[in-house]
Amino acid sequence: MDADVIVVGAGPVGLFLAAELKLAGxxxxxxxxxxxxxxxPKARGLGALATEALWRRGLGEQLAKADVEGTKDLARDHGSTRGHFANxxxxxxxxxxxxxxxxxPELERVLAGHAAGVRVLRGHGVTAVxxxxxxxxxxAEKAWRAKYVVGCDGGRSTVRKLAGFEFPGTPAxxxxxxxxxxxxxxxxxxxRYPGGAFLHGGSMVxxxxxxxxxxxxxxxxxxASVRRITGADVVVEEFREERRFGDQARQVPxxxxxxxFLAGDAAHVHSPSGGQGLxxxxxxxANLGWKLGAVLRGEKPETFLDTYTRERHPAGxxxxxxxxxxSALLAPGPHVDALREIVAEVMDLPEANRYFADLLSGxxxxxxxxxxxxKPAGEHCPDVEIVDTDGHESRLHEHTRTGRGLLLTSDHVTEPRVDVVSATNTGPLLLRPDGVIAWAGEGSPATALDTWF
Ligand SMILES: Cc1cc2nc3c(=O)[nH]c(=O)nc-3n(C[C@H](O)[C@H](O)[C@H](O)COP(=O)(O)OP(=O)(O)OC[C@H]3O[C@@H](n4cnc5c(N)ncnc54)[C@H](O)[C@@H]3O)c2cc1C
Known part of the structure; x- marks a missing residue:
């Protein structure tokens, strides 16, 4: 074997997965x-759950630093730092x-640094699996052997095609x-114009x-497209990074x-509206890395890996x-204009506004x-504050860099399968390595511990 797991693609998902595997030993x-x-410059934003996942691995300071410039850019390009639904x-x-x-690109630099101990071979396009x-x-150039392969090779995934995954969905x-x-x-x-939309998103138009x-x-x-939509004759001095893309929505069953395995855009494609792909x-x-680790370390049976689809397919x-x-709200025409006005009015209601924020963040x-x-078992735990029995304050992300499970409790407990953290103000909670709450204080955590660890 050349490795335990071959990850195809060093995009954000491949890099993060590789770092998670390394952390899992x-x-x-x-x-x-x-x-x-x-x-x-594709994505310009990272949703709440991914932000928390990277903070849990010690990347918070780097993200916070990038966020200062990123937020300024957002205000400059959109005249607002608010999120959007269908613009x-x-x-x-x-x-x-x-x-x-x-x-x-900045996120990928942060993730490449995080995955610094991982062997990444560039200039190696995969052609057979x-x-x-x-x-x-x-x-890829030569034959490589591993126990598993994960295609993180983007929306046009070669691994997906080579391995015969179906990719049903709706066309653009x-x-x-x-x-x-x-x-x-x-x-x-x-x-919006009667015949379509003319979009400015900073340098991307x-x-x-x-x-x-x-x-x-x-x-x-x-x-010609700008003229068709707006009626204006524009002079284009420079046009780079040009592309056509559609809002087809597809997902492997x-x-x-x-x-x-597939992860990221290789498993699901959809329009970039609302910035949710990353x-x-x-x-x-985050979901797959620790599970592959547990199976490869011999702690869990192969069937454990089926929980990956069970949990991530509904999210996709x-x-x-x-x-x-x-996409329906972005289509041209007076009927959609009327619908957009009504949705915009609904979004002024605080509860509805929160609904849209939660919908897009997952x-x-x-x-x-x-x-x-x-509940809240099954949900991703926010970065809660923790006060231990000595009154010392910290945040959840300060206890999660080991990549192990975590038991937050005010009791003195010994549990070798997970890290135990003293918490008097929150919990008891049992967290999986991906930050998901496995058990939240009712009855005993024994079943949850046996299921995941
Ligand atoms: C215009 C635009 C704006 C977007 N805005 C946002 C946003 O604000 N927020 C957000 O969350 N998402 C956004 N997205 C989506 C986001 O960019 C993607 O979801 C994200 O890039 C997916 O990451 P990935 O690692 O799965 O795939 P990719 O980023 O596509 O990475 C795949 C990697 O695999 C490599 N690869 C491909 N084929 C092979 C092969 N055969 N062998 C070896 N390597 C291979 C590629 O070179 C690439 O490095 C946007 C997308 C677009 C197009």
């Missing part, structure tokens, strides 16, 4: 097609479950041309397109086929649902457990 190997990291910028961020405004009873052979409703644009002279205002077009996008196409993908990695489904709803997602587990 198993040996990952990352194979990445690109020779150097991508500087494409209705009204969502008040939750102070107790903060997101991070960070550009994706074959499973047998003992392991998997992954071909809206198609966009986008790129980094420098105009000379007058630029029409951004917004886009227009919606009436039909699919498989051809590469040119500067002339872009200028199961995230595992034998020894092959939140979803990094949480896939929920994002596909809300991004489809956002904090309402709750895993189903195979044992009776009253």
């Amino acid at each position: 198993v040996e990952p190997l990352v194979l990445e097609r690109l020779k150097t990291p991508s500087e494409e 209705i910028f009204k969502i008040v961020p939750r102070e107790d479950r903060p997101r991070t405004n960070i550009w994706q 074959e499973s047998d009873v003992d392991g998997v052979t992954v071909t 409703l809206l198609r966009t041309i986008a790129g980094q644009v420098r105009f000379a002279g007058e630029v029409p205002p951004a917004g 886009g227009t919606t397109e009436p039909a699919a077009n498989p051809e590469p996008v040119t500067t002339a196409d872009f200028a 199961g995230y595992r086929r034998g020894r092959v 939140n979803l993908g990094l949480l896939d990695a 489904e929920a994002v596909l649902r809300n991004t489809r709803a956002q 904090v309402r997602d709750r895993y189903d457990f195979p044992y009776p587990a009253p």
